[in-house]
Amino acid sequence: MNILSLPQDLRPRERLQKQGVHVLSDAELLALLLRTGNRAENAVVLATRLLQEHSLASLSRARLTDLQKLSGVGIAKACEIAACFELARRVQTFSDEKRFTVSSPKDVLALIGAELMHLQQEQCVGIYLDTRHRLLKKEIVFIGTLNASLIHPREILRIGISEGAAAFILVHNHPSGDPMPSEEDVSITNQLREAGEVVGIEFLDHVIIGKGSYYSFKEEKLI
Numbered sequence: 001m002n003i004l005s006l007p008q009d010l011r012p013r014e015r016l017q018k019q020g021v022h023v024l025s026d027a028e029l030l031a032l033l034l035r036t037g038n039r040a041e042n043a044v045v046l047a048t049r050l051l052q053e054h055s056l057a058s059l060s061r062a063r064l065t066d067l068q069k070l071s072g073v074g075i076a077k078a079c080e081i082a083a084c085f086e087l088a089r090r091v092q093t094f095s096d097e098k099r100f101t102v103s104s105p106k107d108v109l110a111l112i113g114a115e116l117m118h119l120q121q122e123q124c125v126g127i128y129l130d131t132r133h134r135l136l137k138k139e140i141v142f143i144g145t146l147n148a149s150l151i152h153p154r155e156i157l158r159i160g161i162s163e164g165a166a167a168f169i170l171v172h173n174h175p176s177g178d179p180m181p182s183e184e185d186v187s188i189t190n191q192l193r194e195a196g197e198v199v200g201i202e203f204l205d206h207v208i209i210g211k212g213s214y215y216s217f218k219e220e221k222l223i
Helices: 012-019 026-034 043-053 056-061 064-068 075-098 105-116 153-163 183-199
Strands: 123-129 135-143 167-173 202-209 214-216
Touching (some): 012 026, 026 043, 064 075, 105 123, 135 153, 153 167, 167 183, 183 202
Parallel strands (some): 167 202
Antiparallel strands (some): 123 167, 202 214
16 A cells, blocks of 8 residues: 555645644654655555664664665665765754854864864864854865965855854864964965954954864964
8 A cells, every 4th residue: 555545644744744743753754754665565664664673773873885775775765864864963963063162272173173183185164153152153165275365265254244153263274284384374364364353253263283283373372
């Protein structure tokens, strides 16, 4: 029996529309995600069987290749399941980060140090804060060796303006492991300080991350 053969009050989509998403069981939610079943099972039956054989937690951790091995799950359904759980993880990460307050370079390291420390290519990240220096947004603003002729302050500040940020911090890594600033790093720092003053967004710091060490323009009293 396919989904359309079920009475309307038993169809997940109709139940969601009339009663809200919170009333649906795990199997019904998964069935909506899968959308279709197979020749032997409709989407609800397929979802119910998957959850009898595997917990939500194990499905959330499964690799794409592992999901494809599940009976009744092809590449399309495996991708849908993997994408759903990845979105959930990103929402949780975003929620946790939104409560994060940045008051020192060590906070910057806690927020993003592990992500940048071992990269083989330079990556530049903007950290945008509210008036209490709580995180509003962090975003990659440039990938590659920093060059004042390639990266412009307006591109970095555009994000801060759109987020209503009161302050921002620039962070980037040195793949060499040595965090000492280059002439380009110093030049960009000076440009950002001046541009921040013009648009009314305080430039708090420029932090360079090396391997096991960092350089803070603020700590060195250069900002």
